[in-house]
Amino acid sequence: MTGYLVLENVGKTYTLKPSKIGGGVRHVHAVDGVNLEVARGETLGLVGESGCGKSTLAKLIMHLEAPTGGRVVIDGVDHSRLRGPALKQARRNFQMIFQDPQASLNPRMKARAIIGEILGNYGKASSQRVDELAALVGLSDFHLDRYPHQLSGGQCQRIGIARAIALNPGLIIADEPVSALDVSIQAQILNLIGRLREQLDLTLVFISHDLSVVSHVADRVAVMYLGRIVEIGRTESLFRNPRHPYTRMLLEAVPKPTPAKRHARAAVSGELPSPIDPPSGCHFRTRCAFAGDDCASKVPELRPVDSPHMVACHKAETIASSLNMNVA
Amino acid sequence: MIDMTSHPPVADPVLDVNNLSLEFADRDKVTYALDAVSFSVGEGEIVSLVGESGCGKSVTAMTIMGLLPKHGARVTSGSALLRGRDLLQTSEREMRRIRGDRIGMIFQDPMTSLNPVHTVGMQISETIRKHRRVSRGAAEKRALEMLDLVRIPDAASRLGAYPHELSGGMRQRVMIAMALACDPELLIADEPTTALDVTVQAQVLDLIADLRRDIGMSVILITHDLGVVAGVADRMMVMYAGRIVEQGPTEKLFADPAHGYTAGLMRSLPGVNARMRDELREIPGSVPRLDRKIEGCVFAPRCEFSSEVCLAPLPQAQERAQGHWTRCIHASAVCEAMSDNDIVRAWA
Ligand SMILES: Nc1ncnc2c1ncn2[C@@H]1O[C@H](COP(=O)(O)OP(=O)(O)O)[C@@H](O)[C@H]1O
Ligand SMILES: Nc1ncnc2c1ncn2[C@@H]1O[C@H](COP(=O)(O)OP(=O)(O)O)[C@@H](O)[C@H]1O
Ligand code: SF4
Ligand code: SF4
Ligand SMILES: [Mg+2]
Ligand SMILES: [Mg+2]
Numbered sequence: 001m002t003g004y005l006v007l008e009n010v011g012k013t014y015t016l017k018p019s020k021i022g023g024g025v026r027h028v029h030a031v032d033g034v035n036l037e038v039a040r041g042e043t044l045g046l047v048g049e050s051g052c053g054k055s056t057l058a059k060l061i062m063h064l065e066a067p068t069g070g071r072v073v074i075d076g077v078d079h080s081r082l083r084g085p086a087l088k089q090a091r092r093n094f095q096m097i098f099q100d101p102q103a104s105l106n107p108r109m110k111a112r113a114i115i116g117e118i119l120g121n122y123g124k125a126s127s128q129r130v131d132e133l134a135a136l137v138g139l140s141d142f143h144l145d146r147y148p149h150q151l152s153g154g155q156c157q158r159i160g161i162a163r164a165i166a167l168n169p170g171l172i173i174a175d176e177p178v179s180a181l182d183v184s185i186q187a188q189i190l191n192l193i194g195r196l197r198e199q200l201d202l203t204l205v206f207i208s209h210d211l212s213v214v215s216h217v218a219d220r221v222a223v224m225y226l227g228r229i230v231e232i233g234r235t236e237s238l239f240r241n242p243r244h245p246y247t248r249m250l251l252e253a254v255p256k257p258t259p260a261k262r263h264a265r266a267a268v269s270g271e272l273p274s275p276i277d278p279p280s281g282c283h284f285r286t287r288c289a290f291a292g293d294d295c296a297s298k299v300p301e302l303r304p305v306d307s308p309h310m311v312a313c314h315k316a317e318t319i320a321s322s323l324n325m326n327v328a
Numbered sequence: 329m330i331d332m333t334s335h336p337p338v339a340d341p342v343l344d345v346n347n348l349s350l351e352f353a354d355r356d357k358v359t360y361a362l363d364a365v366s367f368s369v370g371e372g373e374i375v376s377l378v379g380e381s382g383c384g385k386s387v388t389a390m391t392i393m394g395l396l397p398k399h400g401a402r403v404t405s406g407s408a409l410l411r412g413r414d415l416l417q418t419s420e421r422e423m424r425r426i427r428g429d430r431i432g433m434i435f436q437d438p439m440t441s442l443n444p445v446h447t448v449g450m451q452i453s454e455t456i457r458k459h460r461r462v463s464r465g466a467a468e469k470r471a472l473e474m475l476d477l478v479r480i481p482d483a484a485s486r487l488g489a490y491p492h493e494l495s496g497g498m499r500q501r502v503m504i505a506m507a508l509a510c511d512p513e514l515l516i517a518d519e520p521t522t523a524l525d526v527t528v529q530a531q532v533l534d535l536i537a538d539l540r541r542d543i544g545m546s547v548i549l550i551t552h553d554l555g556v557v558a559g560v561a562d563r564m565m566v567m568y569a570g571r572i573v574e575q576g577p578t579e580k581l582f583a584d585p586a587h588g589y590t591a592g593l594m595r596s597l598p599g600v601n602a603r604m605r606d607e608l609r610e611i612p613g614s615v616p617r618l619d620r621k622i623e624g625c626v627f628a629p630r631c632e633f634s635s636e637v638c639l640a641p642l643p644q645a646q647e648r649a650q651g652h653w654t655r656c657i658h659a660s661a662v663c664e665a666m667s668d669n670d671i672v673r674a675w676a
Contacts, residue, residue, distance in 0.1 A: 049525035152614050182380035182552065184611035184630075187596035191607050209525065212599025216608070253530035255555030257582065257597060258674035262559060265534050268527045271495055 003037030004075055004203045005044075005061065005171055010034045011069035012056050016276070026276045030056040032227035033070070035302065038220075040170070043197065043204040045218025045235065047211055047250070051275060052224040054207045058173045061205065062096055063087075075170055092122060095164040097193075099176035101156035105148040112144040115162045122167060133162040136199075137192060154185035158192065165196060175207045190217060211254050215239050220308075223247045226275055226283040229302060233309030243311040245319065246284045282314065290315050334644055336563075336575060336651040338368035341409075342513050342546045343392070348406030350384075350391055350570075359618045361387050363570045365406070369514065372544040374537070376557040376578070379567035382615060385550045388567075389516050391416070393431060394423035411513065429459040432507030436519040438499035441506075442491040448475075448502045449487030452509055459510045474505035478535060497528035504535065508545070518550045533560050554593060558582060563651070566590050569616050569626040576652030583675035585666050586648050586659035588631035594671050625655070633658045633665070 012031040018024055031053045038044045046054050059065040061072055063079045071078050074094055082090055098104040105114055115130050134144055137158040148156050157177065164172055174193065178186040194217065197204055208214050214221055215235055222232040223244065231244040242248045252267050270287035273279055282300050285291040292315070300312040313319070338344075350362035362384050369375050377385045390396050392408045392415060408415045410430065415423065427433065435441055443451055452474055453467035462470070468487070475483035478501040491499055500520060507515055517536065521529035537560050540547060549561060557564050557578060565575040566587065574587035585591050595609040613630045616622065624639040625631070631638070637657055645653045648663075656662060666672050 049527065154614065183554075183593060183596055184380060185614065187598065187608040187610045188612075190598060191610060194605065194607065211526075212597065216598035217605070249527060253526040255526075255529070255533070255553060255559050257554040257558045257594065257671050259558065259579070259582075260674070268530045271497065271528075272525075 002039065003073075004040040004042075005036070005038040005205070006073040007034050007036040007057075007061070007070065008073070009070035010036075010057070010060055010067050010072060012053075012060055012065060013068045028275050029227045029278070030275070031060060031067075034229055036222065036229070036232075038203055038205065040203055041197075041201055043206055043217055043219050045214035045221040046205060046207045046224065047209065047214050047221060048224035049209060049250075049272065051226075051272070053227045054209075054224060055175055057224075058096065058175045058205070058207060061171075061173055062094060063091070092167040093169050094171040094173065095167070095169040097157075097160050097164050097172060097174040097177045099179050101153055101160045101180065102148055104160055105156055107148055110145055110147055111139065111151070111159050114148075114159055115144075115166060118163050118166045124167075129166070133166055136165070136196065137162045138188075152185070153181050154188060157181065157189050161189075161192065161196070165200060165202075168200070169202070171203045171205070173205045173207070176209065177206070178213060179208065179210065186213070193217070211239075211251060212256075223250065226273070226278045228283060228312065230284065230313070231309075231311045232302065233306075233311075237306070237309050241306075241309075243305050243309065243316050243319070244284075244313050245288045245290055249287070282312075290319055334653075335366035335368065335572075336647075336653055338370040338373075341368040341370055342373075342411060343369040343548075344407075344409040345388075345392065346407050346409075348388070348391060348408065349404045350387060350396075351402050351404055352400050353402065354400060357619060360621055361570050361618060362391070363621075365567075365570075365572055367565050367572060367575060369546050369548060372540060372546060373562050374540055374547040374549055374560055376549045376551060376561035376564040377567060378551055378554060378557050378564055380552055380615065383567040384570040385552075385567060386518055389433075389518050389548065389550060393427055393433060393516065394418065394420065395427075425459070428455055428507075428512075429510045430513050432510070432512035432515045434500070434503045434507050434515070434517045434520050436522045438496070438503040439491060441503060442499065444491055447488050447490055448494070452502070452506050455506050456509050470509060471505075474509050475502070477508070477539070478502070478505045480505070495528075496524055497531060500524065500528075500532055501535065504532075504539075508539070508543075511543075512545065514546045514548065516548045516550070519552070520549070521556065522551070522553075529556075536560060554597065566593075569622070570618055571626055571655070573627065574652075574654040574656070576649070579675055580649055580652045583672060584648065584652070584663050585669075585672065586652065586654040586663050587627075587656040588625075588633045588658070588662055589627040591662050591666050591669075592627075592630070592632075594666070594669060597671070625657070633661055 011033055014028045014030055016026045048054055060067050079090055112130055115133055116125055119125050119129055139158050143155055178189050206217050218235050221235050221238045222229050225246050231247045242251055249268055273286055279286050281296040281298055285295040294314045300314050302310045302312040305311050305316050346366050348362055348365040352359040352361055379385055403416055449471050452471035456467040456470050472483055475486055480486050480501050521532050561578050564578050564581055565572045568589045574590050585594055592611040596611055598608055611630050623641045628634045628638040642655055645655045647653050
């Protein structure tokens with residue numbers, strides 16, 4: 001085990017109450033048997049459509065939810081074994097950046113107090129450190145003396161980032177950190193995250209539904225579909241030569257500001273099945289042009305096709321990989 | 329006051345918006361939301377209004393449809409001619425008849441326009457019966473045709489479905505079916521795919537493009553996404569801080585961007601221009617507040633091409649090429665600087 005972040009067969013099943021219409025208890029396998037390693041200083045991009053389990057996986061890593069299977073190890077520590085003060089101390093090492101910067105900040109506190117609070121929680125309150133953090137994320141005194149609602153989305157996200165790095169964590173989980181921002185502001189925040197990652201030697205899990213953003217920031221990318229990782233590989237390799245039919249569909253669907261898609265139909269078929277009772281075998285088989293008998297009976301394991309590029313598809317070898325779908 | 333009454337002419341426009349200016353007045357605050365907005369929509373054309381949040385896309389649509397709030401909003405100049413008839417001079421009573429009949433509308437969140445307690449079949453047929461004297465049976469038949477048209481699988485069984493029983497993508501299809509039920513001349517779609525996943529977005533955009541081809545409707549597609557524009561729009565209008573700063577045929581505008589803001593947007597897109605882990609080209613600063621009138625170029629404080637002349641009152645929009653108009657004084661310098669941009673090269 002060499003990863004800074006290691007997930008071993010991690011799963012999370014939510015149990016839903018029986019619905020009024022009848023039927024018994026239902027389960028959502030929000031995250032299903034995920035194995036992952038992220039090296040120190042590496043950025044892993046996590047992509048997939050809404051409901052595929054990205055945020056649940058983030059919460060499992062952040063120890064905000066307990067897995068129903070498997071374990072999460074960060075820098076050699078399995079936090080599920082810790083309690084009380086030991087857990088609180090350990091938590092300093094992993095922090096989160098959220099999608100909605102405005103909503104994730106206390107509306108009744110000024111920026112200065114918001115950043116100071118997390119330091120205070122650990123007995124490290126220091127106005128000098130707040131100033132230092134503000135400078136790191138590009139906020140001035142003007143911003144520090146304001147409430148979240150008086151600041152723009154980009155400025156609020158800078159506060160969120162200052163909080164996340166305040167305690168010198170080794171690992172940051174960023175869950176859709178630029179999804180609520182306009183493109184011109186998005187570039188500022190992506191650059192900021194990129195700079196801090198180098199300066200502070202951060203290990204980063206960067207979650208986004210936006211593939212072009214992920215193609216820019218991530219060293220490696222994992223693609224999720226209905227709770228499972230279906231493909232993972234180095235960013236260039238995955239975007240240039242996607243091996244899973246779902247990854248291909250996703251890449252083709254991305255609107256690109258080039259003439260590529262003009263008047264060509266997107267190769268998207270079918271609808272996302274319900275996560276409550278997903279298709280047997282390969283979850284993607286109901287939408288896959290290559291599906292065969294095996295696909296309904298056997299769950300495809302994630303396996304190397306072009307190491308370290310891994311894919312969970314029975315037919316990865318036979319599916320021609322000649323399509324040219326560069327996003328990166 | 330500077331107007332931009334001039335804009336690319338379109339033969340026989342379905343909609344012709346001229347010199348539209350709009351203010352919102354709260355107790356002590358005025359917002360200059362639109363400033364001399366002018367554009368036309370031709371027969372069977374998809375034109376895109378593109379820009380970042382707050383630039384005035386939705387209020388442009390609301391003004392055209394007569395849906396501005398009763399209090400506080402004031403149109404200070406301009407006209408919006410639907411086949412020659414000025415919608416801004418039309419009574420609310422008449423507008424109620426025009427909306428849903430001659431102009432169809434769809435919004436980002438279908439749930440805000442769908443009634444949760446009625447079936448989709450019922451809602452579509454009610455819309456039809458509001459505008460047409462037809463029997464319930466005929467309206468229901470038309471509703472079914474419409475669900476087929478927007479490619480809802482097994483449409484007959486979906487007539488009885490309630491909105492919450494449908495996925496987001498299906499709901500947006502139902503909205504489109506409802507908007508098109510009375511054969512409108514114009515469809516205004518305000519961020520219709522923004523809340524959808526990319527695969528579903530691709531399906532809905534395909535549908536809009538196909539419907540334009542098959543029934544020849546004209547569309548104003550409002551979006552913040554240049555990728556969406558590139559995929560489906562014939563012409564595009566770039567908006568910033570309440571003004572249309574550049575407009576033209578999509579191919580021309582991407583191949584020859586001629587405004588500092590358009591250039592800034594195209595450069596800051598990740599995944600196309602910059603190589604991995606390289607710094608992206610940022611647009612510094614943030615959008616201006618609209619609480620005062622800005623004489624010069626609204627983008628000047630953030631523009632890398634700006635010079636002193638940009639702060640003086642702006643001249644009329646200039647035509648760069650046929651149908652391609654810009655309000656940028658340094659358009660040639662912008663084009664020149666953008667010639668090695670990856671997006672520009674892809675369109676050249
Ligand atoms: N607390 C919960 N209770 C029940 N189901 C949940 C809960 N949280 C998430 N889910 C379900 O788990 C799945 C994954 O959700 P999520 O992790 O939020 O996806 P993503 O972030 O990729 O959009 C979805 O089907 C969602 O409805
Ligand atoms: N009812 C209103 N009262 C006051 N200001 C408004 C109102 N509606 C919109 N505005 C302002 O008008 C400007 C344009 O808004 P809008 O058209 O919604 O932008 P977008 O391009 O995101 O659709 C914004 O500055 C917004 O704050
Ligand atoms: S395992 Fe079968 S159904 Fe799944 S992606 Fe591969 S070919 Fe398609
Ligand atoms: S007019 Fe001047 S400030 Fe405005 S976009 Fe052109 S160069 Fe930039
Ligand atoms: Mg999420
Ligand atoms: Mg809007």
